[in-house]
Amino acid sequence: MKIIVLLKRVPDTEAKILINQEGTGIRKDGVKFVINTYDEYGIEEGLKLKEKLGGDSKVTVFCLGPEESTEVIRTALAMGADDAVHICDPALESPAPFTTSAVLAKAIKDEGFDIIFCGKQGIDDDTAQVQGGIAEALGIPQVNIASSFELSEDGSRALIGRRIEGGNEKIESALPVIVTCDKGINEPRYASLPGIMKAKKKEIRTRTLADLGFDEMPAAGRSKILKWLPLPKGGECRMVEAEEVSDAVKELARLLREEAKII
Amino acid sequence: MTVEGIVLVVLFAATLVVFGFVVRMLIRTLLLGKPQGGFGDPLRRFWSVIVHVAGQARVLSQPAGLGHFLIFWGFIFITLGTIEHMLGMIIPGFSYTAIFGSAVAGWISLLQDLLALLVLFAIIYSLYRRFIIRPVRLKIDDPAARNEAVFILSLIFILILLMYCIKAIGIVEGTIDESYAPVSRIVSGLFEGRDIDLGLMESVFAWIHHLIIFFFLLYVPFSKHIHILGAIPNIYLRNLGPMGTLSRMDFEDETADKFGNSELRDFTWKQLLDLYACTECGRCQAACPAFLTDKPLSPFRMIHRMRGHLTDERKRLLNSAGDDIEGTPIIPETVTEDEIWACTTCGACMQECPPFIEHVQKIVDLRRYLVMTESRFPSEMQPVFKNMEVNYNPWSMGYSTRADWAEGLDIPLASEKKEFDVLFWVGCSGSFDARGQNISRALSSLLKKAEVDFAILGTEEICCGETARRMGNEYLAQTLIEANIETMKKYSFNRILTFCPHGLNTFRVEYPQFGFERPVIHHSEFLLELVREGRLPAGAVEIKKGAYHDSCYLGRYNDIIDQPRELIKMIDGVSLSEFGRHGKRSFCCGAGGGRMWMEEDIGKRINEERVDESLELGVGDIFTACPFCLTMFEDGLKSRNIENIKVLDIAELMVEAYSAE
Ligand SMILES: Cc1cc2nc3c(=O)[nH]c(=O)nc-3n(C[C@H](O)[C@H](O)[C@H](O)COP(=O)(O)OP(=O)(O)OC[C@H]3O[C@@H](n4cnc5c(N)ncnc54)[C@H](O)[C@@H]3O)c2cc1C
Ligand code: SF4
Ligand code: SF4
Numbered sequence A: 001m002k003i004i005v006l007l008k009r010v011p012d013t014e015a016k017i018l019i020n021q022e023g024t025g026i027r028k029d030g031v032k033f034v035i036n037t038y039d040e041y042g043i044e045e046g047l048k049l050k051e052k053l054g055g056d057s058k059v060t061v062f063c064l065g066p067e068e069s070t071e072v073i074r075t076a077l078a079m080g081a082d083d084a085v086h087i088c089d090p091a092l093e094s095p096a097p098f099t100t101s102a103v104l105a106k107a108i109k110d111e112g113f114d115i116i117f118c119g120k121q122g123i124d125d126d127t128a129q130v131q132g133g134i135a136e137a138l139g140i141p142q143v144n145i146a147s148s149f150e151l152s153e154d155g156s157r158a159l160i161g162r163r164i165e166g167g168n169e170k171i172e173s174a175l176p177v178i179v180t181c182d183k184g185i186n187e188p189r190y191a192s193l194p195g196i197m198k199a200k201k202k203e204i205r206t207r208t209l210a211d212l213g214f215d216e217m218p219a220a221g222r223s224k225i226l227k228w229l230p231l232p233k234g235g236e237c238r239m240v241e242a243e244e245v246s247d248a249v250k251e252l253a254r255l256l257r258e259e260a261k262i263i
Numbered sequence B: 001m002t003v004e005g006i007v008l009v010v011l012f013a014a015t016l017v018v019f020g021f022v023v024r025m026l027i028r029t030l031l032l033g034k035p036q037g038g039f040g041d042p043l044r045r046f047w048s049v050i051v052h053v054a055g056q057a058r059v060l061s062q063p064a065g066l067g068h069f070l071i072f073w074g075f076i077f078i079t080l081g082t083i084e085h086m087l088g089m090i091i092p093g094f095s096y097t098a099i100f101g102s103a104v105a106g107w108i109s110l111l112q113d114l115l116a117l118l119v120l121f122a123i124i125y126s127l128y129r130r131f132i133i134r135p136v137r138l139k140i141d142d143p144a145a146r147n148e149a150v151f152i153l154s155l156i157f158i159l160i161l162l163m164y165c166i167k168a169i170g171i172v173e174g175t176i177d178e179s180y181a182p183v184s185r186i187v188s189g190l191f192e193g194r195d196i197d198l199g200l201m202e203s204v205f206a207w208i209h210h211l212i213i214f215f216f217l218l219y220v221p222f223s224k225h226i227h228i229l230g231a232i233p234n235i236y237l238r239n240l241g242p243m244g245t246l247s248r249m250d251f252e253d254e255t256a257d258k259f260g261n262s263e264l265r266d267f268t269w270k271q272l273l274d275l276y277a278c279t280e281c282g283r284c285q286a287a288c289p290a291f292l293t294d295k296p297l298s299p300f301r302m303i304h305r306m307r308g309h310l311t312d313e314r315k316r317l318l319n320s321a322g323d324d325i326e327g328t329p330i331i332p333e334t335v336t337e338d339e340i341w342a343c344t345t346c347g348a349c350m351q352e353c354p355p356f357i358e359h360v361q362k363i364v365d366l367r368r369y370l371v372m373t374e375s376r377f378p379s380e381m382q383p384v385f386k387n388m389e390v391n392y393n394p395w396s397m398g399y400s401t402r403a404d405w406a407e408g409l410d411i412p413l414a415s416e417k418k419e420f421d422v423l424f425w426v427g428c429s430g431s432f433d434a435r436g437q438n439i440s441r442a443l444s445s446l447l448k449k450a451e452v453d454f455a456i457l458g459t460e461e462i463c464c465g466e467t468a469r470r471m472g473n474e475y476l477a478q479t480l481i482e483a484n485i486e487t488m489k490k491y492s493f494n495r496i497l498t499f500c501p502h503g504l505n506t507f508r509v510e511y512p513q514f515g516f517e518r519p520v521i522h523h524s525e526f527l528l529e530l531v532r533e534g535r536l537p538a539g540a541v542e543i544k545k546g547a548y549h550d551s552c553y554l555g556r557y558n559d560i561i562d563q564p565r566e567l568i569k570m571i572d573g574v575s576l577s578e579f580g581r582h583g584k585r586s587f588c589c590g591a592g593g594g595r596m597w598m599e600e601d602i603g604k605r606i607n608e609e610r611v612d613e614s615l616e617l618g619v620g621d622i623f624t625a626c627p628f629c630l631t632m633f634e635d636g637l638k639s640r641n642i643e644n645i646k647v648l649d650i651a652e653l654m655v656e657a658y659s660a661e
Helices: A037-053 A067-079 A097-111 A130-138 A193-199 A245-259 B003-030 B042-054 B065-090 B096-100 B102-133 B143-173 B182-188 B198-222 B224-236 B269-277 B283-287 B299-319 B337-342 B348-352 B359-373 B381-391 B427-432 B434-449 B466-470 B474-489 B501-514 B523-532 B562-570 B592-597 B606-617 B627-639 B650-660
Strands: A002-006 A009-011 A033-035 A058-064 A083-087 A115-119 A142-151 A157-164 A167-174 A178-181 A204-207 B422-425 B495-498 B520-522 B540-548 B572-577 B621-624 B647-649
Touching: A002 A037, A002 A097, A002 A130, A009 A067, A033 A037, A033 A067, A037 A058, A037 A067, A037 A115, A037 A142, A037 A178, A058 A067, A058 A097, A067 A083, A067 A193, A067 A204, A083 A097, A097 A130, A115 A130, A130 A142, A130 A178, A142 A167, A193 B359, B003 B065, B003 B198, B003 B224, B003 B269, B003 B299, B042 B224, B065 B102, B065 B143, B065 B198, B096 B102, B102 B143, B102 B182, B143 B182, B143 B198, B143 B224, B198 B224, B224 B269, B269 B299, B269 B359, B283 B299, B283 B348, B299 B359, B337 B359, B348 B359, B359 B466, B359 B474, B381 B466, B381 B474, B381 B592, B422 B434, B427 B434, B427 B627, B434 B523, B434 B627, B434 B647, B434 B650, B466 B474, B466 B501, B466 B592, B474 B501, B495 B501, B495 B523, B501 B520, B520 B523, B523 B562, B523 B650, B540 B562, B540 B650, B562 B572, B562 B650, B572 B650, B592 B627, B606 B627, B621 B627, B621 B650, B627 B647, B647 B650
Parallel strands: A002 A058, A002 A115, A058 A083, A083 A204, A115 A178, A142 A178, B422 B495, B495 B520, B540 B572, B540 B621, B621 B647
Antiparallel strands: A009 A033, A142 A157, A157 A167
């Protein structure tokens, strides 16, 4: 079985995020990059499936990202993935989700696939758009926010659990399917040292847009990031003080009407 | 030679041959282990054998050790008598009197007579301890351990009774001078004037006695009394360097598929010799914070079980040619995961152990295998490792915020200063933990006041690697250590100052393994130095009563025991009380060995045990010199709902003394 896992390189959750001066992205100095937390669940699920199936099942990592992404790709390989495809092109400096989807979908299609695991969202942009785009482009079903996964006995269908309000939902899907993983679906493993050593020798195939057969930016017109802006500073808090509560209420009403102009 | 003599010689020779084979087998078993060298300095080693074997220094450090001391020396003198008697049977007319003269022989006889009596009492007392008192020290879940001890003690007891009888008969027959055998003389009353064949009786007693001795020789290597063979070489070969220094692993071989120890052959031969050396005295467990708080770990039990495992495995391993046979994993049958994760690496066990067995390295070796090869460890450790990898600290804090505590304090950075006297190593706790940061600020204000030429590394500093190392993640630890060394090498300074005993220990004894050696000083030593030089006044506080708690890595590991106390005593108004367990025998706070980062859900919490001790003794406030001890005390007091007891680092105490002025 050809198992595909997606991996996005994101700033560490503890990193101090500042927007660069031009407003085209975040400042990268002082920021450490890691595997998107939710993608770790996807990787683990892919590895578990491979271990269960045995035979010639194979887990391939797909990552679209800058050159430095090889570091996080190696981590996934150290966890046990077999090889990786790294899509890296200067033109993809900060692609919109549609573009990412289109590029990844093409690369995955070229490679061949039976199932795709990924995270439910990137912990950086939180758009949760890429998976949907890939499913569309490949014409396969997509099950989101999975909390459990197994194959049917005959191995022909996927049985996916989802936590919904007040209960659990079981979804049966045809293969191939793209499954986006939620926290709790598994406990991602810690790469063992022999795993780390082996990962150094595993193959990472680099692909540019041209390699994938794109002569122009795919889905370029569909959406575009115009500018990155910091969150506006939170307003300040003012205490209304008075001897009598009724006076305070009156003063508050006056402030709301005259200064804040909201009533 | 008499027929009796010939039979004795034959039997003795046969016993020796068998014994020789057994010893050869034991040595071959040891050699199943990995090589280990570094046993130079023979003079110090001989001296250590004299102090610890002949003098039984560690054995005698506890009152019950007197029993062992007596049995040890008693047995030696009894053996002198045995040799004389055996030679007498072989060479007609042989006796010490004939050889050394009556004076020397008399003294040997006298000492033998008196010591043997003391040994009898010692044995009765040991049996009393084992059956009636049943101290914590001797508690073990394997009844065979106690039965063996009782069996051996009873044999020695019988040997002594036989010896007295033989000598008593000698007195009656006039071959032994009764004035040098007061106890035997009393016993001789039993035989005086009886109508029995004393000669026959003596020879029956002698034969039983000698056969027991031969039996003993062959039984010892298969019992806990193998320590008679193992302890002496083990003491000679003991670690003369700093305690608990972990071995450096080599990651050069990228094709290796195993790191750390999973089976016996992964240990060095010296580590296997440790197993032969254990006297099963239980001193280690009686000092072990994990054992004393009902965790599954007992260092005594661990060594006992590992030796049992060695006995079970050796035949199979010795018969196999080379490496092609799989060793039985030590975990989980012999030692469980819960056991090895319960260890705080406090070193109390090693501090007590009479034959100098090293438990911590073994525990860490087993951890190394689980962590690095199997990725199997308590789940709460994973984020800790990841945080250390990504943000270079065990807390989940962004690495770029490492120097935030220093904001606005105008603390010089190494990157700006380049050359300075003292590098203030802040450490992870000092950088990220709220109380730790407070100590960092306190100490830097003192340094400024004393006009010390110092600097911090700021965000260039990363975790020192000590915790990762003791948690078994040697690979991660080495990454951190090497990066730190790179950074430190960029600057020129004379010494490293730190208030974290873990950092102190690792810089002192472990960084040199990686080619970086620099004097390291703890803030307790440094502040004392500053006060003594008159660069800092000692100050005064309003009357404060408190006890100083020795951190394991400061007191036990690095012998810094008096300095913090002296410093505290210099502050006017402080009256210093003491914990019962203090100094080298201090009781761990529960945070070491990475335990700070693990759940503690089995048994009583170690920090609560220590807090309870402080409350029972009514020691007052707690003064610490380790940020981890401080946290553990604060947590312990919180869980006991105690609000009126303060926990202060000595630097905070000093700052308080100034502000009170
Ligand atoms: C700071 C920063 C700098 C970047 N610089 C570059 C650059 O120079 N060049 C470049 O080519 N790319 C770069 N990228 C990557 C690119 O911006 C993102 O991949 C894309 O924007 C993902 O969109 P998203 O956040 O909406 O993902 P989401 O839709 O939220 O992600 C959902 C899931 O889709 C999958 N997924 C999303 N993105 C990827 C991906 N890239 N690869 C594999 N699986 C993915 C993951 O499984 C993820 O959990 C950069 C990203 C960041 C954060
Ligand atoms: S180091 Fe401390 S916790 Fe570990 S076994 Fe020894 S005494 Fe027990
Ligand atoms: S390991 Fe040392 S202290 Fe512990 S029982 Fe054995 S000899 Fe005694």
